[in-house]
Structure formats: C-alpha cells, structure tokens
Amino acid sequence: MVKKKSYKQSTRLVHGPSHSAKWDFTHHVTPPLSSSTTYRLDSAKRGARGFQEFGHYVSDTGETPVYIYDRLDEPTRSILEGELADAEGGGACVTFASGMAAISAAMSSVLVPGDEVVAHPMVYGCTHSLFVNWYARQGILVKRVDLNDIPAVKQAITERTRILYFESPVNPTLELIDIAALRKVADEVNAKRPAARKLLVYIDNTFATPFGQRPLEHGADVVLHSLTKNLGGFGTELGGAVICPRVMLPSLLLYRKDFGGILASKSAWSILVYGLPTLAVRIKRQQYTAGKVAAWLEKHPAVKRVAYPGLKSFPQRALARRQLVNFDGDFTPGNMIYFELDESKVNAERFVDQIAAEAYSVTLAVSLGHTKTLIEMPSSMTHSSYAGGDACATKGATAGAIRLSIGLESPSDILGDLSDVFDALLARPKAKRKAATAR
Ligand SMILES: Cc1ncc(COP(=O)(O)O)c(C=O)c1O
Numbered sequence: 001m002v003k004k005k006s007y008k009q010s011t012r013l014v015h016g017p018s019h020s021a022k023w024d025f026t027h028h029v030t031p032p033l034s035s036s037t038t039y040r041l042d043s044a045k046r047g048a049r050g051f052q053e054f055g056h057y058v059s060d061t062g063e064t065p066v067y068i069y070d071r072l073d074e075p076t077r078s079i080l081e082g083e084l085a086d087a088e089g090g091g092a093c094v095t096f097a098s099g100m101a102a103i104s105a106a107m108s109s110v111l112v113p114g115d116e117v118v119a120h121p122m123v124y125g126c127t128h129s130l131f132v133n134w135y136a137r138q139g140i141l142v143k144r145v146d147l148n149d150i151p152a153v154k155q156a157i158t159e160r161t162r163i164l165y166f167e168s169p170v171n172p173t174l175e176l177i178d179i180a181a182l183r184k185v186a187d188e189v190n191a192k193r194p195a196a197r198k199l200l201v202y203i204d205n206t207f208a209t210p211f212g213q214r215p216l217e218h219g220a221d222v223v224l225h226s227l228t229k230n231l232g233g234f235g236t237e238l239g240g241a242v243i244c245p246r247v248m249l250p251s252l253l254l255y256r257k258d259f260g261g262i263l264a265s266k267s268a269w270s271i272l273v274y275g276l277p278t279l280a281v282r283i284k285r286q287q288y289t290a291g292k293v294a295a296w297l298e299k300h301p302a303v304k305r306v307a308y309p310g311l312k313s314f315p316q317r318a319l320a321r322r323q324l325v326n327f328d329g330d331f332t333p334g335n336m337i338y339f340e341l342d343e344s345k346v347n348a349e350r351f352v353d354q355i356a357a358e359a360y361s362v363t364l365a366v367s368l369g370h371t372k373t374l375i376e377m378p379s380s381m382t383h384s385s386y387a388g389g390d391a392c393a394t395k396g397a398t399a400g401a402i403r404l405s406i407g408l409e410s411p412s413d414i415l416g417d418l419s420d421v422f423d424a425l426l427a428r429p430k431a432k433r434k435a436a437t438a439r
Pocket residue numbers: 098099100101124126167171204206207225226227228238239240367
C-alpha cells in the first residue's frame with residue numbers, strides 16, 4: 001500500500017508508510033525493528049552489486065535494495081529517513097548518531113580548506129565550538145554576522161563562501177532569522193557561480209521541528225535536526241538528521257560511511273514509532289502551556305525580559321507568523337521560552353538551584369523537547385563555549401538568562417513551582433496553589 005499523499009501530515013506521521021523503497025512491511029501495523037550488523041549476500045555478485053549501488057538514491061521499484069553492512073545502510077533507519085524527508089518536504093534525508101554528528105557532516109562534506117562560512121553570532125554552544133575550535137584549525141573561516149542584517153551579510157560573502165548557517169528560532173534567545181531574505185541573497189550570488197560552488201542556506205530547525213516550520217518552503221537548501229530533542233520527544237534517544245537535495249545524498253552517505261557516525265537502528269525505531277506519531281500532539285500541548293508560562297513570567301516583577309514567539313511583545317511577530325506555521329497552517333510559537341531575571345532581585349544561579357532543590361514539575365537539566373519541563377542556564381551550561389571573552393559572546397549567553405523547555409505537565413503545576421521558587425528567593429509567603437481548579 002502506498003502512502004496516501006491526500007492525508008494530513010500529522011496523520012501520515014502516525015501511520016507512516018506500510019511499504020518503503022527500502023523495506024516492504026505491508027503486514028505490520030508497527031514498523032519492524034531490524035538489528036543486524038551484517039547481511040547475507042547469497043553470491044559474490046550480489047555483494048559487488050550492493051557496493052556498486054551504495055550511495056545512490058533508492059527509488060521505489062518494488063525490489064528491496066541490497067543491504068551489506070549496518071554502517072552503510074539499514075532498513076529501520078531508512079524508513080525513518082523517508083519519513084523525515086517527507087515531513088520537511090525535502091528530496092532526501094541522512095540520519096546520524098547525534099545532532100552534532102549531523103551538523104558537522106552536513107558542513108564538512110561540502111567544505112574544503114580555504115572555504116568560508118557566514119554564520120549567525122548566536123548558535124547552540126557545541127556548534128559554536130565546532131566553528132571556533134575545529135574549523136579554524138582546518139583552514140575554514142567562519143565569519144559571524146547578524147544574518148538579519150542583509151547589507152552586512154552581502155558584505156561578508158566572498159567567492160569562497162559556501163554556507164550561510166543559522167538556527168531559527170535561535171538557541172537560546174528565540175530570535176528568528178528571515179529565511180526567504182537569505183534565499184534572495186543566495187540566489188543573487190549563485191547567478192554567477194558554477195553548480196559545484198553554489199552558496200547554500202543551512203538551517204538548524206531543531207527548536208521548531210517540521211511540525212512548526214518547514215524551512216525548505218521558505219528557500220533553505222539544507223535542514224538540520226537534533227533528533228534528541230522534540231523529534232525523539234521522550235529523552236531516550238540521541239540522534240541527528242540532515243534533510244537535503246538529492247544531489248547531496250552521495251557525498252553525505254559516503255561521509256557517514258567513512259566517519260562512521262550512524263544512528264543506531266534501535267534509536268531510529270523509537271523515534272519512528274514513538275517520536276514522530278506523537279510530535280503534533282506533544283508540541284500542541286506544550287505550546288499551550290508555554291503560552292501561559294511565558295505570559296505569567298512576563299508579568300513577574302523579578303523578570304526583566306521574556307522572549308517567546310507567541311507573546312505580543314515578541315519583537316519579530318510578523319516574521320514569526322510567517323515562518324512558524326504548522327502542517328495545518330496555524331501559528332506555532334513552540335515550547336521554548338527564554339527569559340532574563342532582574343538580578344538585582346533574584347540571582348539566576350540561585351533561581352535554578354532552588355528549582356533543583358524544591359521543584360517537582362521543573363527539572364534542572366540541559367536538553368529540550370522532552371516530556372518533562374527542563375530548565376537551564378545557557379551562559380554556564382549549553383552555551384558555556386562562548387565564555388572567555390569570545391567576540392561572539394554578545395546577546396543570549398548573558399549571565400541572568402534562563403532557558404525553559406516546556407513539557408507535558410499540568411500548566412498550573414509548572415506555574416506553582418516557579419511561583420514557589422520566586423517567593424522563596426524574594427522571602428515572600430508562598431502563593432496559594434489552585435491545583436484543584438486549574439487545568
Ligand atoms: C539547536 C541545537 N542543535 C543541535 C544540537 C546538538 O544535538 P545533539 O545533542 O543531538 O548532538 C542541540 C543540542 O542541544 C541544539 O539545541
């Protein structure tokens with residue numbers, strides 16, 4: 001049975017394919033989990049054919065491809081890749097062992113020494129570390145430019161520039177980058193370039209997920225994900241994905257084969273069976289709560305600033321409404337909140353310590369997109385690679401900043417825990433909880 005394109009994407013993520021170009025499992029309700037490091041080849045000819053065909057796009061001919069060895073290709077992982085490419089509307093998908101493995105592969109498989117990248121100043125801390133600690137020593141120059149400042153972007157691009165790199169929403173500040181504006185810049189540059197040296201627009205879509213934003217529709221070339229977060233959704237699997245045009249597939253598969261950062265089939269299966277089918281319902285619920293928490297935080301006297309795309313005060317509201325749109329066309333501000341405390345009233349470190357000590361529904365932990373609400377301090381945790389006087393350490397990793405990833409708990413419990421922590425630190429009597437009546 002072929003996947004029904006006429007069904008809504010959220011339904012398709014629940015049902016997935018019953019047949020894929022990589023594996024026919026028509027009579028399963030749940031996709032099967034394959035766990036075989038190596039494959040029976042029947043003949044030397046079949047083995048040779050498998051190696052010959054490796055790295056090419058497999059179209060659905062009704063014939064299962066030749067599998068050779070897990071690190072080259074594997075059926076469960078392949079089915080997940082088909083689902084992710086479909087959800088993002090992309091030509092192909094290659095998964096990796098983690099989000100960082102996906103990001104580094106997508107960049108390193110394109111870049112050669114002497115090439116340049118223009119990247120937004122604020123990105124996830126390990127991506128920043130990849131740029132400053134590794135690409136610098138590999139002869140790749142990463143220029144940091146505000147990617148919403150189009151004249152500055154144009155000025156930074158040279159004939160060596162291959163990639164415009166950013167996250168949107170940005171981790172942790174939730175700033176948005178205008179994808180269509182960068183597409184225009186890339187098109188202007190590419191009009192004078194040969195196909196092999198095109199300037200590519202890369203976006204890390206981990207915060208929004210394909211449910212909340214499909215960057216290819218706005219002109220991105222490559223979409224990156226940490227599957228560890230919202231797409232996995234339960235905090236049990238580490239993984240990453242690159243959604244790219246089919247022309248990039250051979251070099252990405254070759255890169256993955258030789259550098260070896262494959263996604264385990266068992267992790268792929270969990271994401272396929274638990275993560276994707278529940279994505280829409282999890283994000284909808286979490287975003288409902290995030291809206292309440294963000295509005296509550298904004299009114300709190302000890303909070304200096306809250307960034308949440310669903311708030312009226314969000315500075316890029318028009319762009320948010322244009323880009324953060326779910327499969328059904330509804331505005332999807334997401335489950336992440338960024339806020340800064342007024343440190344003359346409440347110290348951020350004491351705040352998260354008090355959470356760790358007293359809160360039940362909010363957990364002091366890095367990562368995001370979990371069933372549980374997670375809180376962390378970017379400046380000393382996820383974005384600590386920015387410390388030490390780095391020129392990029394501007395907005396976003398400020399000392400009083402806090403990142404909150406909303407989970408599936410009752411909103412009133414999260415608000416109750418946050419309120420108790422504020423009251424304890426401000427030496428105020430605890431506010432009465434309305435747990436019995438609140439939803
Ligand atoms: C936006 C973003 N991209 C990439 C990553 C890296 O993902 P992973 O931990 O799966 O390597 C993270 C991790 O927090 C992230 O927040």
